[in-house]
Amino acid sequence: MDQSKITFSGEKASPPIRTKNSWLSSNAKDNDTQLKYFIEYKAESSEHINNLYKFWGVGEIEAYEDMLKCMKSLTRAEDYAIVSQECWDCLVYCSLFPKDYEVDGDTLIQLLMAEDLIMEENPEEIAAAYLRALCKYGEVVSLLKEDYGTGKMWYKMIGFEIPKQVLERSKINPVRVISDTPSSVLIDPIAETKHLHVTLQCLLTKDLQALGKFTKMRTLLLLQDHRANVDCIPCGFFMSLHNLRVLDLSRTKISELPSSIGNATSLRFLDLSETLVTRLPETIECLQNLQTLKLQNCPRLLALPKATRKLTSLRHLDLGTLRRIHSMPAGIGALTYLRTLSEFIVGREIGCCIRELKNMNDLGGKLCLSKLENVAGLDDAEEANLISKQRLKKLELRWTDDEYQEHIGVNHEVISYLQPHTSLQDLRIVCYGGSTFPSWISHLSFVNLRNITIFKCSNCQILPSLGQLPSLESLSLIELIGIRFIDIHFRRNKFNPSAVYEDDQFVAFPALQKLEMKSMINLEIWSNIGRFDLPCLQKLSIKNCTKLAALCELTNMISLEYLELNQCTKLPSLPNQLELMPTSLKTLVIEDCPLLSISCSMEAQDWVESQHSPNLFIYQREEGAEAGAEEQGRRKAGLVLANSKSDSQIACSDSEAQGFLSSEEDSM
Template sequence: MDKLMKVSSLSTIGEVFVSKLIDFFLDKLASSDLLEFATEKQVREEIQMLENELKQIRRVLDDAEERQLKEQQVKDWLIDLQNLAFDLEDVLDEFATEIGRRNLMMERRGSSSKRSRFSIPNPFNDVLFNRDIMSKIRDLTSKLKDLEPQRNKLELRMTDCERPTRLEQRLQPTSLEIENHVDDERNFVIPILGMGGIGKTTLAQLVYNDASIQHHFHLKAWACVSDYFDVLRITKEILQSITAVSCNDNDLNIVQEKLQKELSGKKFLIVLDDVWNENYHEWTILQSPFKTRTQGSKIIVTTRNHGVSSTMDDDCLSVFAQHALGARDFEGHPSLKEVAEKIVRKCNGLPLAAKTLGGLLRTNVDLNAWEDILESEIWKLSKDQSSIIPALQRCFMYCAIIPKDYAFEKEEIIILWRAQGFLQEVRDKQCIHDLGLKYFKDLVSRSLLQVSINNNSRFVMHDLINDLAQSVAGEVCFKMEGSQQISKHARHLSYIAERFDGIKKFESIYEAQHLRTFLPLELSSVENFLTIQVLTNLLPNLRCLRALSLEGYQVTMLPDFVGDLKLLRYLNFSKNRVIKCLPESVSTLYNLESFLLKGCWNLKKLPSEMEKLVNLCYLDITGAYKLESMASNFSMLTNLQKLSIFILGKEKGHKIRELMNLSNLRGELCISGLQNIAEPGDAQMARLSNKSRIGNLKLQWIDDFENRREEVEKKVLDGLQPSKKLMELSIKFYCGEMLANWVGDSSFNCLQSLCLNDCINLLSLPSIGKLPLLKKVRIKGLRSVRTVGVEFFGENTTNTFSSLEILEFKDMLNWEKWNLCEVDEEARKFPKLSELLIENCPLLLGSIPEYLPSLKKLAILWCGKLIISVQNFPLLSELDIWGCHWFSCAAECLRLRSIKVESFEIGDCEELGPSRDNNWGLLTQSMSLKYLEIARCPQIVSIGTEEEREELMQLKIPSSIVRMTIRNCERLEKLSTTLYTLTLLMELELGGCPKLISLARSNLPSNLKLESISQEIQDNSSLESILIFNCDMLKGLPQGLNNLKHCKSIRIRNCSTLISVAESGLPTTNLEVLYLHCCVLLQGLPGNMHSLNALKELEIWNFPNGTSILEEGIPTNLTSLRISGPNIWKAILERHLHTLTCLKSLDISEGCPDAVSFPQDEIGVTLPSSLTYLRISDFPKLESLSSNGFRNLTSLQRLTIENCPNLKTLPENNMLSSLLKLNIVGCPMMEERCKRDKGPDWSKISHIPYVAIGGLIVC
């Protein structure tokens, strides 16, 4: 039978695999350790009964797992069994935890006798514990027996042997399947899609050279397409591959006729390798000779571009039609074709998804059904695909907790897999991470995970794949979204953390007592706050947790309950910037493998008995700047693989030799506090040279150079020689005059990055030019270096810095000479250097290298004596020049005509001015500029105005400009009258130009979105935003503001002489924001205020003359109102407040000097029930917040009270139940009453996620 190989896909990804869990349980139940712990006879008997029941179930699992795809009842039975299996796994993990803990106790006591080890009194062996375990086992056995009737009803076939066959016969994740039906025309064009290096070409070669392929096709041809898609060249290459005869014809028609003749009547296989082109027309021309093909012919296309596979619409649509209609096209159902095309596009180039969605519509020709599928989120893979191993399936299933569009890091998901026990196929702890990497790569290779478009270090899931993962996971994984209710069988929970997370968000979680994952995820970098009730009431009851994250939550104190979560393997408190210490109970978490404290700025100490965490593999304390040392006996954590920072303290037991036994460290390691090493010989005892998996090493002393001993530090650095496989090295605050000999030694030929920071006594740079892979060199703060010359390149200066891409010199305050004359001319070229930065080197004389063929970015900042020439930088696209006196625009402008600089910043250059000799205008005109910034150039008087043109000759701003910034040019008076010709200009910023009289009166560019000007604006129909501030002489705004139809925002602040605002009225169509702030002479608002129907935000602040400012009324659609002053508040309160039914944010300052309550009970006015934010400030006599006034504020989430010195009463308890944030400051009586755990009003506010009292966050 004819066969064709194809990439394996994922049919059985939706299967439930319980057999491996049952096998694991049977091994555990038979282990000698478990039986010795189960000392009571009754407990042993219960274990035996459980074991027997599991064996009976195990005998039918082969049949059940085979039948589940066809029979839903069988799958339902397996799901019930899976839930019980999870419960049993929790119980067995309790056993394993206690066994491990007791073994550790005996090892620490130095006992080698197993008998004595178990004879130590322990609650685990007492009657109560045995009864508890016995009860749990008996309950599970009973529930397993309850499954028996359904098992019998399903007539599941029993087997007498173990079941190695099915799993072993399944294909491995990277295997291929020989598929029948090669003559099926739906598969004429087969794309192999994936990122570079993933193995597309290798797979195509395997197909091309397969023995069965040789017999099936009459002709084969291979053509490498690459990014240059030349139809004639490709056609000739195919023809030559088939005929083995060169083709000299250059007429495409002739060549295609010859190819068609060769292919006529023959089955052919053609491979087009490395295709990038997406042009449908060119594809059509290329395929002309294949249109009359013999059935069974195939074209394989390898590409990394999703767009390429999308251009094969006819073939993709044909596959979809075959599965949906059983036909190759839509001739019989033309009305369905448009919807079908949309469905195929929804697949985003994933053939598996197209085939699956077609299967869901099989023979259904109802248009509504097709449209339903177009919007559907639930789909399953059809049964005729090949398999995925169960271990990988569990990893994929777990990914169902990842929200759509959430970009995650590879390490982040691997350590979560590890915490759930998905990587237990290898027993060696050091290989578990490698297995996780392998599984991750497998999922990427199957296109189940994809590299994020926005960040290539992060990954995402295609929406359809995300739906698939959720379908596979069922109730096991739950993303908390909308009003969906969590199942009591849920094991893994994730949700998007919001700014303030209150108790209502988590009410449904209390039912899910068996959760193993509690995972908040962040979509932004803002600080988040969590109600303390989650910490005190919810989390302590989740005793089955393996992974607990509170990342990003600003929790001031963590309760001791953490130590009760005995099964915990992953604990993440990262980005908590307020916590100072951790509960000591963390040290009792025997199973803990990953402990993440990244970005805990204020954390001062770790738990003191961390040596008990013998299973700890990952400890990340990056950014915990206030930590002064590690815990004692750190050397006992021999399983550590990732240790971001090792801090050397002065205390005994915090020495460098603690690293000696941590032989499994890998990745990045920073050793700080090296000045505390008293005995230089200790450094060598760290044995860094033996730790070959450390790829990035940072050695850091303290920035205080007083009382430092150079000879000691030199010996310390000698002793810290790392493995020669090191890829990145950083040395900071070293006080020696010379580096260790190993730094820069040619034997470190894997080094790719070197950073030397603030080594203030170092006299010369190391010889690093001969390191073949070195890509980045950053030198900063080496104040004693005066010359950089041949020693930097090495003795033999030929072929130096052959890989260097980035070179930076900063704060070299005494560097005088870059001596390039002594260096070989070829070596000076830095052939691959793309970025060069020299900053704050005030004494540096001479010039930079003359010829840098690959340089794209050049930044020279505050190097006043350096001569800058960019004559021979052909690829330069970004140029920054600040504070440099020897950059002559006149000399450079003509040279820059030949290069394509797109971004140019120049500042602090006194010579930049309007003189014919300087002629900087030619400079800007000569470049293909998109971004231009000019700052602090005091000589500039005008830019491109008519009266200056004769003097400045060709002074113009290039027409390619997109963004232009001019700041702090104190003499600038005028801008060009030709700004309107800059049709690409989108952003113009002018600031700090006090003499600027006006913009030209001609029209501004139509695309310009003007943000701010200094003193005066002109009419412009495209203007969207106006911001005017600190204009002390401005008395009024120009007429015609009402004609700015596109204007959305007007903000006026601190204009002390402004009397009137837009007498002709404000724009009524699109104005959404109006701020009038501190304009003390303003007499009134425009008469059309009430007709601003689009207005959403209104601020009227500090208007002493504002008695009648709102006489005409205000728009009723306001969502935000910010006002100050008693007269304005009175007008709002009496006339308008009841009309503001959409108001969400209300900010009142100095509202009523005599008010005793808020809202004032005697007036009887209620606040809008729509409010979510309320701020009241400067009410000097206010004593209470009225319960009646707050009663209807059921949506209020944020409340701020400021400067109310007599306030002493909050509303009743239930009046503040919806609050997520409370801030009280300048209210001494109230601050005392709200003290945490002590004040009488604390019970009213303890549920609120964010409470700040007197400027301090208390929870």
């Protein structure tokens, strides 16, 4: 494998170029060689290696391998020359952070890119592979936590020593200042002659003017606990900071950024998240090297600069959710290198409409399209070209509330032309005003679609045939007040001749684990669930469906562990009553269902003893009653019936089930 190396006797070679599609030209022999290397050094289990080849190209595999080799050389204090220069530079950059410093993975990757440490055409993927390898080795950074819902990862810096030989050859100058006060920076003569990376634990606004004199400063970070001390940036602060590449002012109290920011022409990373800024200066157009602009949760932010379209190097624009922006700046479609765009707010003005997305085919991660009622026509929606954005994993389609849609006359056919690529994993539809959903939402080609939320689509009268989706794991249906019946169409598309299956062959919702129905206040009947349907369903929650009078068969839900029925005031009984409930059930919660509670209580004890562990117990608690000693003893592991919402107590069959319920309440 061709690598650039640290020779210590000559010049450094260029970093290796790993192309995004390099796996296309690889052959079995190359893969066998790499696999042999992983097994020899016991870097990962064979199962994990197979996963790497499934989700990574050869470029990422090589990067992972290189970093493992780098760490091995570091611990043995030998063989420095066989390690790629790129790995050493990334390692040295990580050493600039103080011990126990916490940072999210996306930010750390963007910081590595800001120093031009990764020269490949897909630096984000290569950097992510490096971080995975560093975490595996555990001497430099550790994985603090991972949010599987969002895909975000947080890391903690462990703190380590870099050999002098490596520092001397690194393109990252190791001079750094980590201080409680800026005084050590201000008196350090090195700061005037070498590139400087500054991390301050305490900084007052009056000290910023002095820091602005250090023309060699490349990084300025303020630690999280002390950012509130900064409430403004001096007007001329950036006049001499031509070498500044990284500036993190997030969580400070600043309300504006001075126009002198235009002088920081080398700036590649700018984070103003959770500040009070209302606007950015138009001089931001001078930041032609800017790659990352973070504006997460800026509650007073009114608009992005008109010059945003000129930031043609921008790859990551994160707006978060808490801000007052009404539309995107005109011409944002010029930012064709964008890989992260957390939200696109559709406007009606020229240059602000949804067709600006046409050429942004590198967009990945999560994208929210909001104010979709402003889409002018079907041609505009089609030209947005969502179907070509194969890196998108999560998509939210959001309209404004129904009353406003009726007022302006929204064309509800627009959603049919917003079909995403089949690589999508998570779909959320909010306040859609049409009566039916497009056919693409339940198409069999969406083999990666795992999570769907449909929220407050009040005019919807027929649910899409989501049972056809082969990989759907979580489904939430909330405030769909137009739904009266859930029938066989929910399982499969009965109107499509090509989707006809024999009942003994078709399995609806083959991978679904969690199903939530909430505030579907006009739902009366849920029927037509087949005997082999929902084989993996573990959690079923039906809340505030006040007209629900008939429920589908639950007997064949062989994996069901948690069942909650809440405020289903007209539900007279469970299907076949309790005697035929699935034996996998561990937790049953019935709350504010007066007819159902009375019906179940008469045979609950017999059912528990015959179908489940005798340790389980069902009881009904009267409103306002205090739990006595005998009652408390029954709660050790039981199934609960409760009529009082305020006084209901939930006891579960094991601690895991209790946590299941707690996590659900926290998420609401």
